[in-house]
Amino acid sequence: MLARYIIRRSVQSFFLIWLSTLIGFTIYQAAPGGPVQFLEDDPKATSADVERLATLYGVNRPIVIQYIAWLAGEDWLPQSETWRSGRCLADPDRCGKGIIRLDFGKSFYFKGQPAIDVIIERMPATFILGAASLFLSIVGGLPLGIYAAIKRGRLPDHVIRVSTVLVNTVPHWWLGLLLLIFLGGYLGLVPLSGMYTIGDGSLLDRLHHLILPATVGAIGGWIGFSRILRFEMLEVLNLDYIRTARAKGLSEKAVVYGHALRNAIMPFVTGLSGIFLLALSGSVLFETVFSWPGMGRLFITAVNARDFPVMMALFVIGSFLGVLGLLMVDILYSLVDPRVKYDVAN
Amino acid sequence: MAEQTLTLPGQVGKSQEDFKELTYWGAVRRKLLHDKITLAAMALGLFMIIITLGAPWIANNILGYDPNDTNLRERNDPPTWAAESWPMFQEFTRTCQGAEGCNWALWPGIFSASFAGLRECFGAGPGNCHWLGTDNAGRDVLTRGIYGGRISLRIGAYVAAVSMTLGVVAGLVSGYYAATWIDDVVNAVIMTLGSIPLLFLLIILAGTFPVFRTPEGLSFLLGFFGWMGVSRLLRGQIFSIREREYIIASRATGASTWRIMFRHMLPNVSSIIIVIAIFDIASAIIAEAGLSFLGVGIGPPNASWGNMMNGSLGSFTNAPWLVITPGLFIFMTTLSIYLIGDGLRDALDPWLKND
Numbered sequence: 127m128l129a130r131y132i133i134r135r136s137v138q139s140f141f142l143i144w145l146s147t148l149i150g151f152t153i154y155q156a157a158p159g160g161p162v163q164f165l166e167d168d169p170k171a172t173s174a175d176v177e178r179l180a181t182l183y184g185v186n187r188p189i190v191i192q193y194i195a196w197l198a199g200e201d202w203l204p205q206s207e208t209w210r211s212g213r214c215l216a217d218p219d220r221c222g223k224g225i226i227r228l229d230f231g232k233s234f235y236f237k238g239q240p241a242i243d244v245i246i247e248r249m250p251a252t253f254i255l256g257a258a259s260l261f262l263s264i265v266g267g268l269p270l271g272i273y274a275a276i277k278r279g280r281l282p283d284h285v286i287r288v289s290t291v292l293v294n295t296v297p298h299w300w301l302g303l304l305l306l307i308f309l310g311g312y313l314g315l316v317p318l319s320g321m322y323t324i325g326d327g328s329l330l331d332r333l334h335h336l337i338l339p340a341t342v343g344a345i346g347g348w349i350g351f352s353r354i355l356r357f358e359m360l361e362v363l364n365l366d367y368i369r370t371a372r373a374k375g376l377s378e379k380a381v382v383y384g385h386a387l388r389n390a391i392m393p394f395v396t397g398l399s400g401i402f403l404l405a406l407s408g409s410v411l412f413e414t415v416f417s418w419p420g421m422g423r424l425f426i427t428a429v430n431a432r433d434f435p436v437m438m439a440l441f442v443i444g445s446f447l448g449v450l451g452l453l454m455v456d457i458l459y460s461l462v463d464p465r466v467k468y469d470v471a472n
Numbered sequence: 473m474a475e476q477t478l479t480l481p482g483q484v485g486k487s488q489e490d491f492k493e494l495t496y497w498g499a500v501r502r503k504l505l506h507d508k509i510t511l512a513a514m515a516l517g518l519f520m521i522i523i524t525l526g527a528p529w530i531a532n533n534i535l536g537y538d539p540n541d542t543n544l545r546e547r548n549d550p551p552t553w554a555a556e557s558w559p560m561f562q563e564f565t566r567t568c569q570g571a572e573g574c575n576w577a578l579w580p581g582i583f584s585a586s587f588a589g590l591r592e593c594f595g596a597g598p599g600n601c602h603w604l605g606t607d608n609a610g611r612d613v614l615t616r617g618i619y620g621g622r623i624s625l626r627i628g629a630y631v632a633a634v635s636m637t638l639g640v641v642a643g644l645v646s647g648y649y650a651a652t653w654i655d656d657v658v659n660a661v662i663m664t665l666g667s668i669p670l671l672f673l674l675i676i677l678a679g680t681f682p683v684f685r686t687p688e689g690l691s692f693l694l695g696f697f698g699w700m701g702v703s704r705l706l707r708g709q710i711f712s713i714r715e716r717e718y719i720i721a722s723r724a725t726g727a728s729t730w731r732i733m734f735r736h737m738l739p740n741v742s743s744i745i746i747v748i749a750i751f752d753i754a755s756a757i758i759a760e761a762g763l764s765f766l767g768v769g770i771g772p773p774n775a776s777w778g779n780m781m782n783g784s785l786g787s788f789t790n791a792p793w794l795v796i797t798p799g800l801f802i803f804m805t806t807l808s809i810y811l812i813g814d815g816l817r818d819a820l821d822p823w824l825k826n827d
Contacts, residue, residue: 145668307788312568403670406669415785432680
């Protein structure tokens, strides 16, 4: 049963990733511009020139073949102009390998570097920031939720609820900007941008640069996690077995942490499933605010420069990571909680 | 719904008049009018709507600036009333970063200079005082702020309309046809949209196709990718009332599927829809701000609360009013929306326990 569930979810995930490549390719095709567009504005260009360029880049092939070549590469396709682009026919080394072999083409903006190299270079920065934010949001959010649940209806609960509502009324990246202005610009407590000081790069220096972006990135997590946990704790604390635990004379601490928390934390794990996607989306705004050299900022640079290979690579890789994150959490959850029903999708 | 009546607690000891049984909407209105926080929030919301709708008049007659008039000699100028105190404040922050610590003795000077400046500003008349400074093209930030509200609020309303329409239809249909292929299709679409990085997709679309950088286009985009939550919630609600007696009864009398869905089911979930729609406006305003801040939302020269911050990244420590002003506009608007939504949620469901 479990094996079947895992297989079914994996097939589903595979399909989702394929779908995201289809979405990406459709946008790519529909976007204005392209290799022969500029010739149409050139009075000296003849239709033969247009034809030659279109053949060279293979943009006059049927759209399905272009998609197959983009997805799986063209080096295994038949040796003819209907199947391969002109470059690939002339020189086998210039054949596309396809995105399944991580060949997303060459970046337009970063001087012809392969798009995947540009991205891999910036991956660690995003993962460091994401992991630090997640760590801070768990460390801060869980106790906050437990505390609010224990103090339900009393002052601390109200303070936590009101402050979370207030913080949610503004974009979190705007709070980041404000903190950056006051803590960084005026008080000089934190650096204004980047991941480390050029020429330094020691652990302490990196932590110093990380602290504010990670804290701001964790705000959403604090609010979300504390809400989920407060709700779940309140549900669990009303159950009979908790009354039993209290009745047999256990200390409040043992009841809350030993008995209630264990069951309340389960739904919290499902709350984690979207975290990859959230972290990825958050990375775009937070990295822009803090000039953090990660994938999110790269993405904005690529979009503004119309660097389609990098844009599409980031979109497909982002979808891949997002789908993979959901799959992993689902499987982990089904392993941890024996009560999971395998046949209900939601 | 209209024939449903209820009596609220707290009616004991009132005159005969007060014992009239309330209709549902009467009870809602009564509860709302007793909720001071919601009333205050409504006042704040009304204020925001008035200053944004009245922006052209305010800009002409009170502020005296045009939102798109550039003035290259006044780039990133501090508020006019702070012309003297701003350098003093900057001096203060410099001392804070120095070795000997903050020089608090500067503050009396900052205050007195600001007050003198404010007094002067009040007497100066339209066109002589930038209340909240100027941006990097010398445009008046306050004027752009109230004009930006026209676009931001419009987008909020449009997005709510688009996403509610899609979400309500999808939720109704998938709840009514739960566990059939129609439900599966809707679920598959929701799952797909839930597992790809939507912000990436939004940015690609808005950055690639200029049509999505107009208020209408951007609203369509945000609404088109923002209906899933509504649909899921409604599906659950519809599913739970699907087998109620009155639905079965209307089916037995031969009512068509559409009639059952829109005449019998929809009114029963309308309170939820209203509340979500209101919260949707707030999240749309925040989303627009994010996209425009990144430079892929509303394009120049039109002001929106998001794109006013877009140009600030290089100079925000020298000109913090570029960041603070639009953010405060967003804060006031979304705060009022959240509080109204919260109040309505309580009022629309008089049986709901407050937790």
